[in-house]
Each structure stands twice: as C-alpha cells, then as structure tokens.
Amino acid sequence: QVSELVQFLLVKDQKKIPIKRADMLKSVIGEYKDAYSEIVNKAGRTLQEVFGLQLVEIDSKRPTYILINNLPHAEGKYLCRNKEKEKMGLLLVILSFIFMKGNSVKDSALWEFLHLLAVYPGKPHCTFGDVQKLVTGEFVRQKYLETTPIPLTDPPEFKYQWGPRAEKEISKKDVLNSVAKIQGKNPTFWASQYSEA
Numbered sequence: 001q002v003s004e005l006v007q008f009l010l011v012k013d014q015k016k017i018p019i020k021r022a023d024m025l026k027s028v029i030g031e032y033k034d035a036y037s038e039i040v041n042k043a044g045r046t047l048q049e050v051f052g053l054q055l056v057e058i059d060s061k062r063p064t065y066i067l068i069n070n071l072p073h074a075e076g077k078y079l080c081r082n083k084e085k086e087k088m089g090l091l092l093v094i095l096s097f098i099f100m101k102g103n104s105v106k107d108s109a110l111w112e113f114l115h116l117l118a119v120y121p122g123k124p125h126c127t128f129g130d131v132q133k134l135v136t137g138e139f140v141r142q143k144y145l146e147t148t149p150i151p152l153t154d155p156p157e158f159k160y161q162w163g164p165r166a167e168k169e170i171s172k173k174d175v176l177n178s179v180a181k182i183q184g185k186n187p188t189f190w191a192s193q194y195s196e197a
Contacts, residue, residue, distance in 0.1 A: 004028050005043040013067040016142040021063035058143060058164035068169045090128055091144055095166055096175045100193060107158045172197040
C-alpha cells in the first residue's frame with residue numbers, strides 16, 4: 001500500500017493539484033483505511049528519503065496534501081521542470097507583487113501591474129497562453145494563489161493572496177532579496193516586509 005500510495009502521489013503531483021485524503025482512501029488505501037495514518041506516514045518518509053519531497057497537509061478541515069521540494073536550492077532558484085520555468089517565473093513576479101503590497105492585492109491592481117509587463121488578461125501570450133486562465137485557474141487550483149471575493153462590489157471584485165503551497169515552498173526572504181536586487185536597494189528599505197521575511 002505504501003509504494004502504491006507513493007506512486008499515486010507522484011502522479012498526482014505532476015499537475016501540482018492538491019491531493020485529497022478522500023482520493024487517497026478511494027484510489028489506493030481502500031480496505032486498509034484503519035492503517036491510513038501509518039501508510040501515509042511511511043509514504044511521506046519514502047518520498048522524503050528517495051525523492052527529496054515533503055508531504056505537507058495544507059487543510060486539516062478537509063484533509064488535503066501537497067508535495068513540496070525539500071532539496072536544497074540556491075537562493076531565488078526553484079527546482080521545476082523546464083516547461084514550468086516560465087510559468088514559475090510569472091508566478092514569482094505575482095507573489096513578489098502581492099508580498100510587497102502588504103500580502104493582499106485587488107484583482108484590478110494585479111492586472112494593472114501585469115499590464116506594465118505586457119501581459120494582458122484575455123489576450124493570448126506567446127509564452128503563457130491564456131494568462132487569465134493561468135492565474136485564476138491553474139495557480140489558484142494548485143494553491144499558489146488564493147482569491148477572496150470583496151464584499152459589496154459590483155461588478156464582483158476579488159483580492160489575491162499567497163496560497164498555502166506558496167507559503168510552504170517559497171521563502172519571503174528570497175522574494176524580498178530579489179526585489180531589493182532589482183530595485184538596487186537594501187532589503188531593510190522595506191521595513192515591514194523585512195521584519196516579516
């Protein structure tokens with residue numbers, strides 16, 4: 001059961017979509033549900049020792065897990081498959097923007113910012129394809145970003161924040177250091193972000 005669960009988790013992680021306990025029970029553990037915790041713990045140890053991946057619970061109310069890369073990586077460089085590098089670059093830019101703006105931005109502010117980078121919602125991008133779908137669909141589904149409706153807005157507006165996967169995988173210190181390098185300033189220039197990082 002442990003090796004089957006490890007394979008199941010590795011396959012599910014290819015799309016970076018959070019894995020629900022219910023799916024693990026239904027697809028792999030089945031009749032061994034009494035040993036669920038033991039099987040998951042052993043699978044977690046195997047993933048850690050063999051693949052350098054950590055199985056992390058991101059939602060305890062509706063048990064949901066993600067795999068995060070635990071291998072040491074150089075500051076600001078994230079391990080990902082080649083095709084994913086450009087997407088991760090865009091994601092890091094978005095996460096940096098959100099962090100530097102106080103950890104929460106309105107969707108309109110986010111699209112204005114991306115507009116400055118010649119990335120437009122609803123207009124196909126040569127590298128990212130449909131950017132709106134990538135940001136509001138894929139990044140949200142993968143739990144890198146979280147959206148919350150802003151009450152009493154017409155048309156409806158949302159705010160973006162870091163999702164639980166971003167909180168676990170990406171260091172705010174690295175993000176701040178990258179922004180500081182780009183701006184040619186010392187990270188301490190942004191006092192509140194510096195203390196949070």
